[in-house]
Amino acid sequence: MLTVEQIARRVQELSRQISRDYAAADELVMVGVLRGCYIFLADLSRALTIRRRIDFIAVSAYGQQVYPSDSLRLIMDVRSDLAGQHVLIVDDILDSGLTLNYLTHLLGARNPASLRTCVLLRKPGRLKIDITPDYIGFDIPEVWVVGYGLDCSDRYRALPYIGQVDRLI
Numbered sequence: 001m002l003t004v005e006q007i008a009r010r011v012q013e014l015s016r017q018i019s020r021d022y023a024a025a026d027e028l029v030m031v032g033v034l035r036g037c038y039i040f041l042a043d044l045s046r047a048l049t050i051r052r053r054i055d056f057i058a059v060s061a062y063g064q065q066v067y068p069s070d071s072l073r074l075i076m077d078v079r080s081d082l083a084g085q086h087v088l089i090v091d092d093i094l095d096s097g098l099t100l101n102y103l104t105h106l107l108g109a110r111n112p113a114s115l116r117t118c119v120l121l122r123k124p125g126r127l128k129i130d131i132t133p134d135y136i137g138f139d140i141p142e143v144w145v146v147g148y149g150l151d152c153s154d155r156y157r158a159l160p161y162i163g164q165v166d167r168l169i
């Protein structure tokens with residue numbers, strides 16, 4: 001679906017935009033949403049030209065419910081105090097929107113100086129919640145995608161490109 005070159009070009013564009021937008025800020029705290037964010041965050045954070053810190057958070061759907069679940073739980077919190085910080089949540093994909101919605105409420109309650117969101121991919125046709133990330137790499141169709149950090153049953157994350165797999169979503 002997306003080649004190595006297309007992804008690299010878009011990540012550079014996003015990093016330029018983010019670097020411009022936060023040029024006046026002392027520092028940006030990038031909060032990656034594990035596990036899918038790990039490659040995108042690595043590439044994006046290295047391309048930025050501003051001061052940044054990296055932190056991680058992890059959430060999981062409750063129990064064995066079929067994805068996407070309506071209830072999420074925090075399984076690993078960030079290490080840093082986000083009060084007064086410029087925070088950018090970075091995730092690989094916005095699908096139903098439940099994860100990003102949960103995290104913006106959770107982290108928004110910690111009094112950051114600002115809170116924005118960045119996703120590499122968005123499936124506009126699958127949104128269950130009205131949420132618009134501040135930075136979006138690509139809008140994609142309603143199919144299951146893998147690679148560049150994204151998995152299918154924990155496989156294919158390390159593929160350098162983004163591909164589509166046949167799977168009911």
Ligand SMILES: O=P(O)(O)OC[C@H]1O[C@H](OP(=O)(O)OP(=O)(O)O)[C@H](O)[C@@H]1O
Nearest residue numbers: 034035036068093094095096097098099
């Ligand atoms: O918009 P949503 O419907 O909430 O889906 C998006 C979330 O789903 C995936 O994570 P997942 O819970 O599969 O965990 P993973 O990152 O460990 O693969 C993805 O990395 C996003 O965090």
Ligand code: HPA
Nearest residue numbers: 095143144145146150151
């Ligand atoms: O299409 C997808 N691929 C991998 N992980 C995901 N999490 C939500 N949607 C997807």
